[in-house]
Amino acid sequence: SVNISILIVAVVIFLLVIHHNFLSLSDFLRRELSDPSPLGLQPIDFIPAAPQRLTDERSDKEISVVIAASDERLGGAIAAMNSIYQHTRSNVVFHIVTLNDTVDHLRMWLGSTPLKNMRYRILDFDPRVLEGKVQVDPQKADTFKPLTFARFYLPNLVPHAEKVIYVDDDVIVQDDILELYNTPLKPGHAAAFSDDCDSTSSKVAVRGAGNQYNYIGFLDYKKETIRKLAMKANTCSFNPGVFVANLTEWKLQNITKQLEKWMALNVVEELYSKTLAGSITTPPLLIVFYKQHSSIDPMWNVRHLGSSAGKRYSQQFVQAAKLLHWNGHFKPWGRTASYAEVWEKWYVPDPTGKFNLIRRHSEAYEAK
Numbered sequence: 001s002v003n004i005s006i007l008i009v010a011v012v013i014f015l016l017v018i019h020h021n022f023l024s025l026s027d028f029l030r031r032e033l034s035d036p037s038p039l040g041l042q043p044i045d046f047i048p049a050a051p052q053r054l055t056d057e058r059s060d061k062e063i064s065v066v067i068a069a070s071d072e073r074l075g076g077a078i079a080a081m082n083s084i085y086q087h088t089r090s091n092v093v094f095h096i097v098t099l100n101d102t103v104d105h106l107r108m109w110l111g112s113t114p115l116k117n118m119r120y121r122i123l124d125f126d127p128r129v130l131e132g133k134v135q136v137d138p139q140k141a142d143t144f145k146p147l148t149f150a151r152f153y154l155p156n157l158v159p160h161a162e163k164v165i166y167v168d169d170d171v172i173v174q175d176d177i178l179e180l181y182n183t184p185l186k187p188g189h190a191a192a193f194s195d196d197c198d199s200t201s202s203k204v205a206v207r208g209a210g211n212q213y214n215y216i217g218f219l220d221y222k223k224e225t226i227r228k229l230a231m232k233a234n235t236c237s238f239n240p241g242v243f244v245a246n247l248t249e250w251k252l253q254n255i256t257k258q259l260e261k262w263m264a265l266n267v268v269e270e271l272y273s274k275t276l277a278g279s280i281t282t283p284p285l286l287i288v289f290y291k292q293h294s295s296i297d298p299m300w301n302v303r304h305l306g307s308s309a310g311k312r313y314s315q316q317f318v319q320a321a322k323l324l325h326w327n328g329h330f331k332p333w334g335r336t337a338s339y340a341e342v343w344e345k346w347y348v349p350d351p352t353g354k355f356n357l358i359r360r361h362s363e364a365y366e367a368k
Helices: 002-034 052-057 071-087 100-110 138-143 146-157 247-252 255-269 282-288 315-320 340-344 358-367
Strands: 042-046 062-068 091-098 119-124 163-167 171-173 191-195 238-246 323-325
Touching: 062 071, 062 146, 071 091, 071 100, 071 171, 091 100, 091 146, 100 119, 146 163, 146 238, 146 247, 146 255, 238 247, 238 282, 238 323, 247 255, 255 282
Parallel strands: 062 091, 062 163, 091 119
Antiparallel strands: 042 119, 163 238, 171 323, 191 238
């Protein structure tokens, strides 16, 4: 009878343990499903499946593409997505990062032809995640673009993907993006970029900084923190406006935390070059990926189309490029831009009328 009592007690304890674990698991799952992301990156909208006709026409390969979409540049993001969608047979899923006040405008634009059949997910980016990591001049607060840092948080944006493509909003794709997606990354590399020394046409003279294609153009080598890194000042920089990321490696190496560390250090020590002409998102990427990144085909990031209003490439070269990038001040939707006619082929008019092509309006004015 003693043994039976012990057995009963053991069974009761066993059942209580199982019950406790079940409750803990349920609570964990409930938190996972309901708790907001610590980064404020919340999915707002998602079209889960393309129509059957399109599914039959396209391959089974799913490609995740991340793009930021600010309201004042929304036409650029729309044109970029349209060019990608029209050039690929793969099942592209766009992860569109934006601010909350842009969501309605974006959703209405995406609902128009020929974009209504695209698969997409809209994510709201909370600028508060950048507090203490970016120095914002109060007099120039309106020029601060928080969405430029969305690329630092790729695993939070696309948590279940093993690999993603990130593109800026000022690009046009002219070939199947599956080729870019299949860029081989070396073991241990979390990303592949286009190096700024990959062709002589990529070298852009910047007033006061010489050629903006090496590390000294972005980092202040007078600072001890930078010198201690032992990074050669003449090392080729790379362009972070288009890249392929291996998110498995990204998570293993905690790339996001590394980037945040250098952002925060810059706020305290001002580590970036004083003559910096490029985006302030580039320096921390250059540090974290120093000699630890693979390369993409240069034709998949033919850039500097926005560095001047003049045409720096031949028409044949522009036609052969797989991806055109208007990085620089002269955007293809602006008053003056090179190769704007190429960009306009993929532009989808804004159904709300909010986004206006300044260039078109100025030409119409001049024609009167």
